Amino acid sequence: MGQITLSKVTKKFGEVEVIPPLDLEINDGEFAVFVGPSGCGKSTLLRLIAGLEDVTSGTIAIDGTDATGLVPAKRRLAMVFQSYALYPHMSVRKNIAFPLKMAKFDQAEIDRRVEAAAKVLNLGDYLDRRPGQLSGGQRQRVAIGRAIVREPAAFLFDEPLSNLDAALRVGMRLEISELHNRLATTMIYVTHDQVEAMTMADKIVVLQAGRIEQVGAPLELYERPRNLFVAGFIGSPKMNFITGAEAARLGAHTIGIRPEHISISPSEGAWKGTVGVSEHLGSDTFFHVMGTGLAESMTVRTSGEVSLRHGDTIFLTPQEDKIHRFDADGMRIA
Amino acid sequence: MARRVSTRRRVIVTAIAWAVAFLIFFPILWTFLTSFKTEGEAVATPPHFLFFNWTLENYIEVNERSDYFLHFMNSVVISVGSTVLGLIIAIPAAWSMAFVPGKRTKDVLMWMLSTKMLPPVGVLIPIFLLFKNTGLMDTRTGLVIILTLIDLPIIVWMLYTYFKEIPGEILEAARMDGAGLREEVIHILTPMAIPGIASTLLLNVILAWNEAFWTLNLTAANAAPLTAFIASYSSPEGLFYAKLSAASMMAIAPILILGWFSQKQLVRGLTFGAVK
Amino acid sequence: MATKHSRAASRLMISPAVLLLLGWMIVPLSMTIYFSFLNYNLLMPGAHNFIGFDNYKYFLTDPAFTTALINTLVLVGGVLLITTVGGTLLALLLDQPIWGQGIVRVLVIAPFFVMPTVSALVWKNMFMNPVNGLFGWIATSLGLPPFDFLAHAPLFSVIMIVAWQWLPFSTLILLTALQSLDSEQMEAAEMDGAGAISRFVYITVPHLARATTVVILIQTIFLLSVFAEILVTTNGGPGTASTNLTYLVYAQSLLQFDVGGGSAGGIIAVILANIVAIFLMRMIGKNLDA
Numbered sequence: 001m002g003q004i005t006l007s008k009v010t011k012k013f014g015e016v017e018v019i020p021p022l023d024l025e026i027n028d029g030e031f032a033v034f035v036g037p038s039g040c041g042k043s044t045l046l047r048l049i050a051g052l053e054d055v056t057s058g059t060i061a062i063d064g065t066d067a068t069g070l071v072p073a074k075r076r077l078a079m080v081f082q083s084y085a086l087y088p089h090m091s092v093r094k095n096i097a098f099p100l101k102m103a104k105f106d107q108a109e110i111d112r113r114v115e116a117a118a119k120v121l122n123l124g125d126y127l128d129r130r131p132g133q134l135s136g137g138q139r140q141r142v143a144i145g146r147a148i149v150r151e152p153a154a155f156l157f158d159e160p161l162s163n164l165d166a167a168l169r170v171g172m173r174l175e176i177s178e179l180h181n182r183l184a185t186t187m188i189y190v191t192h193d194q195v196e197a198m199t200m201a202d203k204i205v206v207l208q209a210g211r212i213e214q215v216g217a218p219l220e221l222y223e224r225p226r227n228l229f230v231a232g233f234i235g236s237p238k239m240n241f242i243t244g245a246e247a248a249r250l251g252a253h254t255i256g257i258r259p260e261h262i263s264i265s266p267s268e269g270a271w272k273g274t275v276g277v278s279e280h281l282g283s284d285t286f287f288h289v290m291g292t293g294l295a296e297s298m299t300v301r302t303s304g305e306v307s308l309r310h311g312d313t314i315f316l317t318p319q320e321d322k323i324h325r326f327d328a329d330g331m332r333i334a
Numbered sequence: 335m336a337r338r339v340s341t342r343r344r345v346i347v348t349a350i351a352w353a354v355a356f357l358i359f360f361p362i363l364w365t366f367l368t369s370f371k372t373e374g375e376a377v378a379t380p381p382h383f384l385f386f387n388w389t390l391e392n393y394i395e396v397n398e399r400s401d402y403f404l405h406f407m408n409s410v411v412i413s414v415g416s417t418v419l420g421l422i423i424a425i426p427a428a429w430s431m432a433f434v435p436g437k438r439t440k441d442v443l444m445w446m447l448s449t450k451m452l453p454p455v456g457v458l459i460p461i462f463l464l465f466k467n468t469g470l471m472d473t474r475t476g477l478v479i480i481l482t483l484i485d486l487p488i489i490v491w492m493l494y495t496y497f498k499e500i501p502g503e504i505l506e507a508a509r510m511d512g513a514g515l516r517e518e519v520i521h522i523l524t525p526m527a528i529p530g531i532a533s534t535l536l537l538n539v540i541l542a543w544n545e546a547f548w549t550l551n552l553t554a555a556n557a558a559p560l561t562a563f564i565a566s567y568s569s570p571e572g573l574f575y576a577k578l579s580a581a582s583m584m585a586i587a588p589i590l591i592l593g594w595f596s597q598k599q600l601v602r603g604l605t606f607g608a609v610k
Numbered sequence: 611m612a613t614k615h616s617r618a619a620s621r622l623m624i625s626p627a628v629l630l631l632l633g634w635m636i637v638p639l640s641m642t643i644y645f646s647f648l649n650y651n652l653l654m655p656g657a658h659n660f661i662g663f664d665n666y667k668y669f670l671t672d673p674a675f676t677t678a679l680i681n682t683l684v685l686v687g688g689v690l691l692i693t694t695v696g697g698t699l700l701a702l703l704l705d706q707p708i709w710g711q712g713i714v715r716v717l718v719i720a721p722f723f724v725m726p727t728v729s730a731l732v733w734k735n736m737f738m739n740p741v742n743g744l745f746g747w748i749a750t751s752l753g754l755p756p757f758d759f760l761a762h763a764p765l766f767s768v769i770m771i772v773a774w775q776w777l778p779f780s781t782l783i784l785l786t787a788l789q790s791l792d793s794e795q796m797e798a799a800e801m802d803g804a805g806a807i808s809r810f811v812y813i814t815v816p817h818l819a820r821a822t823t824v825v826i827l828i829q830t831i832f833l834l835s836v837f838a839e840i841l842v843t844t845n846g847g848p849g850t851a852s853t854n855l856t857y858l859v860y861a862q863s864l865l866q867f868d869v870g871g872g873s874a875g876g877i878i879a880v881i882l883a884n885i886v887a888i889f890l891m892r893m894i895g896k897n898l899d900a
Contacts, residue, residue, distance in 0.1 A: 351704060351714050359848075362724065381744060426622075453879045454837075457639055458859065462863070477732040543725065564836070565842050568727075568730075575736055579736075592724045594716050595711055601786045604828060
């Protein structure tokens, strides 16, 4: 079991309120991702749940029992840190066994569980090495191994992939998702990377300045962002925002249209502009279109390879039903 | 940085460096050589540099005639004792400042440092009178207490700079893994900090071994460590250079060897982490 | 960044060190201040009456005080000059690629580990002694009359001995600082067209400035309290020619048993040391933020 409930949780560092009153419910078995720009309070929120920081007010309940005053050791949670935080003076085996040793398991049980975890994570050959002798990806696996052996109520991940190179990051992302499918344990995962959030989460929690901007499934956030911030944060490349007469025409202060919801034509369309920088990915092509008079630059995504040169005239047509409308306060107009 | 230099230049620079180093080291070398001479050869004119009858008799005589061993043991007990006592007090303090820093941590650190800057002569009289009245005068215990207090700021500072280098996340990981404060300190912090603790120990033993204000003023025959024992050689003139050299070599050799191992830590410890 | 639990534990763990140092600072120092206002000599039993600032007046107007103050400044200044200039040159030398760098370093650093009483005695007898010392022999071999260093240039001799002990310290620190100089910075400057001299002036010198300040301040703290070297070699003499403030207070207190006068001198020494300490603390404090 691993249901985590935050009610009216706040956190102040001195006079600075980093988390204003916040309510959040994470269900058993859910993969929840906290995402937001750096300094949005997502890591602080995770540390509050972990018990590494005290809440200033409010309560945190784990499986219905109040855990607000409990020390981290008593919360039945496991955490994977950004720096992996492996114990450098212990072998991989001892690292993984440490939580079991602290929980006073008998040696036979410790050995059995360590072997099992090593098998799952492909660490069998490295059990007697020191963390210093491992690659980044292997260290990451050891950190995960240390977290899973104790069979905690929930796993907490604090930007675990940010120290890995791009290729490894994609691989580990899959491994963590697979792990979640297999264990079906609650996971809370903090990242600033919206791609990680979109690909891994059951539930995304978008945070800005300590406030929850929106909670929902990845596609829900993509399709129906509640406000300008979420609309701009989720999706890559970013949504195009247009203000002024064009927005007013649709009864909104700001309208947003995603790059993939604009079609292009060399001869006719709603908006006219010239091609600026084009980015060719092979599978897709992104054009940055200048001089439309709507926004400084509009990003357009097309499938496959389209050859347009810098300075070519281009016409853009948005899919009307995919236009998002926002009011003067930045909130979505339903 | 691999700099390209011509062999010619390298030869010249090497020669200069070795010459300078030899000059600086010469007094110690000369003491070493003299300690193996007879008293006659020690003051011979012109001086004998290498070609004399090497003898160990000075070492034997110093050991037999004086209580050299007593003073040596005094030095060991006082320097090691004050350092270990200092470490026991300083490890928890450095732990809290490095891992649970508060608003006042910096002030506390600076204040501790400021006590180190108190010139000893400013408190000479009260300490002298206190020692006389409490029977601590000329005891190892008394000196251990004083040296612990004067070295405590350096010990705390050195440990603090070493502890600061241990990432806080590792200790948090231990907490998440179910370790209490005691387990955290025993299983995680201490093993990781052993190199730092060892360096601190080493440097402070050296400093305490060579301390020569309190050891000279607060000891007489019983608790005098080697600093004070050697000072007693200052009175007689003339034919005693060989024995003085032998006694000196025995007093400095252990610390010279320890010191050579602790060059890096020395810089860090004595500059309070300002230069690493 | 911590919880109530860890903060409580933290306070508990820091208190022994804080209380001990607080006691060490307050108890003897306030006793010294108290004594400094008393007419209190161990050789004269009886009431120790309160005499206000008389001890300070007496101590400050004593001609020996002026001499001691000047001697202290000359001693500190002289040693600082020798060790910083010498230390910088030595550090630059040792930073060059040379054969046997490790051994050279070990030889240069060695004097720092020699206890003050040993180095004072070795220099006094085996080098500076006009009859049996090596310097005397060198002078005679050159046809010069041997010079009695400790009788005729006592303060200079003490400066030489102390400088020999502290030269390794400044060398080692400046060398460490030199070696921590970021080589990419040097390469960037080289790419920017800076020649060897410009690189030295604009990059190496500013980089060493901080370490030099640290060397000066820390040595000053220790040099203000030079004691054993004077006690062993000259006993402050001849007369007061090599008496510094520390030695003067020692002589007043433990040789003349004048508790009141010695305490007043001690407080004056504390005040002088504090002036230096303030600068040092600022330096280190800045470093804490960085």
